[in-house]
Amino acid sequence: MISPRWKKILKDIVGYKLRTLLVILTIGVGVYAIGIINSSLEYIMTDMEADYQSSNPHDAMIFSDPFDDDLLFNLRRVEGVADLDARGGTSVTIHLPQGEKAQADVIGLPALDEIRVDLLSPEDPEQIPPLGKQEVYIEFSGAQALKIKRGDTLDLTLPDGYRRQVRVAAIIRDVNAIPYVFGLQVTLYANLETIGWLGGTQDYTRLLLAVTGDPRDEAHVEDVSARLAEKIEESGKSVYFTRIFRPGRHFASDITQSLGIFLTFLGGLSVFLGAFLIINSIYALLTQQVRQIGVMKAIGATQGQLIWMYVLMLVLFGVLSLVIAIPLSASHGYATARGTAEYLNFRISEFHLSRSTIQLQVLVAIGVPVLAGIVPILRATQTTIREALSSYGIQAGKFGNNVIDRLVEMVRFLPRPLLISLRNTFRRKARLVLTLSGLTLAGAMFLSVMNLRGSMNLAIDDALGYLLSDVNVSFAGYYRMDELEPWLENIPEIDYYESWGIQTADLLVPGDLVSTQVLIFAPPAGSRMIEPTLTSGRWLLPGDKNGIVIGNHLLAARPDLKVGDEIIIKFSNGKESRWRIVGTFIMAGNVSPPIVYSNAEDLAAALGQVNRVSQLRIQTKAHDPVTQQRVADALERAFEEADIQVAQVLTGTLVTRQNTAQIDLLVIFMVVMAGLLALVGGLGLASTMSMNVIERTREIGVIRAIGAANSDVMQLVIVEGVLIGLISFLLAAVFAIPIGLVLTNLIGIAILQTPLNFVVAYEGYLIWVTVVVVLSALASYAPARSAAKLTVREILAYE
């Protein structure tokens, strides 16, 4: 049988359902946040790495002249090669049933059992069927986005304009493929025979290298790649370029890592915030218990016995919050991880409970309330019996004896009931501080998140300054401008166009042994399609002879480069030329290979393609997505008619979407977390307001006795709540600035490779002030209602 004192604690928990719920929720929200963050991160980090490693991923990709199995066999013996595989490839446009089009990269595979690197796995439980002629596999994320199923027939346009139809033999998972949302490009897989039929070469064109030793050692990967390239060249074939992008790591590891940092920060913050609120709730609870504590002391309870009773109560609250928070956070954490996995294109393991997450949750659910509660419990149980038995009076919470009170007292022009609310707000200062810290932190986080989002948008806008065209047309080869011009003049919606050169090349400084691959964009001198953000030197001028402007991404790899340096650019056709750096720019986002800019005329001269065009950048008269798409379609039709081979047509809207896709994920996460914080803040306010009402029961009775109606009493309480909310908003607005500065720096560098410019997002402030007012009103509504329900007789008899 349970002894009466433990029974009392149980009955207090069960008997005061609303209060119990409030306390459990307060603890539970933090425990839930910690749980969802920890479990989802655990899935994401371990499963992403596991799925990535299980595919035996490539560390480098070498593009070259077509080659066959003999060369591949020889190259496998090069020192440092753990595994070497080869792929062919071509690109096509898929025509979807609704008339939409999608670009697709078709990868030419060797026989399935010969694949050693970048292993594929079936989406369906069964094995992958072997590829027949005119059959393709489609990569999972693309299939999902475009709603393509196994057995579907795809309508393709080849680079040379021919139409072909292929059957989808399977949907497969390829952890090394860039997911559709990031590149807006589908990945298809076919055998080499089909690649030939689709207009490509039937030989291999790229090597996939997995190195021995540490794949994250970029210099080592570069060394092995260089040895392979040398061997290939020795065999009489040209190497076009080598792509090494963060070897040994999943392409999204940066994103998940910064997401991890950010979420862990938010999780910690919500626990910290929760602790404030728990202190508050415990004070509320103990305020109600003071009299009973006095009675128990009077009948023989020692302080130690009382402390244990209330500590047990807190432990029980923690256990109850765990009962709610563990299943919820585990399932939501799994859902979050699954969503993220789908987004980032890796396979996630089956649902399971994470032991470390549960341990952490138990620690937080039990430890934080006990730690937060120990001071209030000590104080409450130290109250003498006399104080305890006389503590309900009109004098609870002193007002009028400090500077703040006197300042508040100077406000006299308001109606008297409002004055009571205003002065009541400042009566319990410690409690006010606790409530305010909760709400303020929540608000500051929300505002910082909104500011961060604004800063990211600004960074993206800046990045879009490099992409000012509405439609980009890339040709499969070089065309003379006079060949293209008549077709362009025929489309009335085109306002302006420029011809750009685009070329990948190797960059090295005289004396270098290893080159760095770069992508050269060559706008015409005086281009209207680019508004760069310069960090030193100047932009290209029409008269520059072999001038070049380099960006932050190249500087990250080659910090030694500076304005005035002379460099050598080696093109894939073997030509070399000397260039001088005239300026540096900064561009947000992951860019690989690094981009450099030169004048179109200089690039054309270096390549021997003077007056020939490989890309057109077009500005339309209207810049909306519909116009852009219409012009893009018109251009495609026109060039098809003219037998001009187009590799790709992209609208500005699509390019922007490609750029914002990564950030959207982060922003969604952040807004959800800010919402959780707001919830915690609201709970805190609700418990503060009910505490205030309980303490002032007698006072409310007096106010009622002198003629206050229900609405007056409710207004009194609600106005106080809203006042607290508004004060917290003002404080949050101030604190959001330093928090925002830290966040924009951390996240900017992690995701966009550049510290972000801090932006104040006004809409965030508007949203938060609305939220906080509504939340405060709602949080104080329940206490206000219960205050209004009390009758004068009840209250004044309440001794």
Added chain:
Amino acid sequence: MPRLFSRKKNHHHAVEFEAGEVIRLVGIDKTFRNAAGEFPVLKNINVRFYAGEFIGVIGKSGSGKSTLINMVTGIDRPTRGEVYVTGEAVHEMSENRLARWRGRRMGIVFQFFQLLPTLSLIENVMLPMDFCRVYPSRQRRSKAMELLELVEMQDHARKLPSEISGGQQQRVAIARALANDPPILLADEPTGNLDSVTAEVIFGIFKKLVDEGKTVVMVTHDSSLAKRVNRTVLIADGQIVSEFVARALPQLTTQQMLKITNQLQPMRFEPGAVILSQGAEPDRFYIITKGTVEIALQRPGGSDVVVYRPGVGDFFGEVELMRGGANLATARAGLEGPVELVALSKAAFIELIQESDSTRQILDAIVANRLEENLRTRQENPA
């Protein structure tokens, strides 16, 4: 005056109590402080309570009754002075020791019952047993049931406090106060929140407990109840009005009683010692606090005749002070034991009767009565 009790730090020493003495307050001062200043609530309180007494502490609200009770229970601590209960120095105990001690040695009954709302009645009664572990846990329920039977609440044992009336709650509160079988019960206005019929029942329970040997100290407003206890302690302005003054001169206002109390001078006489002599100039008014006094008239031959033997609570010396002239008789301590008196000076006495007409009238009547008795005695015992 030699110090009766020596105080040492961290040493809870016991004192020698008189036979039957259970509570002793020595020189208690209690001052409350707040922003507006200091408020003395108790001033130099000296009082002793004895086993089996039913004591009513009475006084106006704010007079310090509850504070006095709080000194005894240790709920509050004196600013100065000493509190001994059953020989133990309460004022020296730590809060924790006090809590445990209080749970075992004292039962407290509050005006507003103060039952814990979430516990059933029997659980409320068991709670002090739970805290103080006087009985093994197996016995607690049956002990609690016995106590509920004592207050005739056994049929409601499983109910919650909110399900029963105020009077019933107070009965349960008494049962709870008796949980650890304490020798002393303290009740602060136990009937203050009850109707007169219910109050009568509660009073009856206390009476029964006193008959069984418990000591009950009850603060009350109810003058009809106050008259029925066997000892009253009247408090005014934080001071105890001499119970002898209250008993001897009940016609006085409380303020007058208090004034006199403060002017009283304690005196002690060995058996047979003369307190005042016939023929001498009268200088005091006496009230007897212990022992018996003999009032004797001298016969011409030098022998005397005892005219009457006033005891505790009786007074003498007023006749001459009111009529003027020399002492009419001799007063001396009885031979059974020493006599203790409190005496009021002539000036203070005269001031008193000038202030109070009713006192003067009553004293006049008493004087007339006594003179008549003197005369009769003389006639019956001629020299």
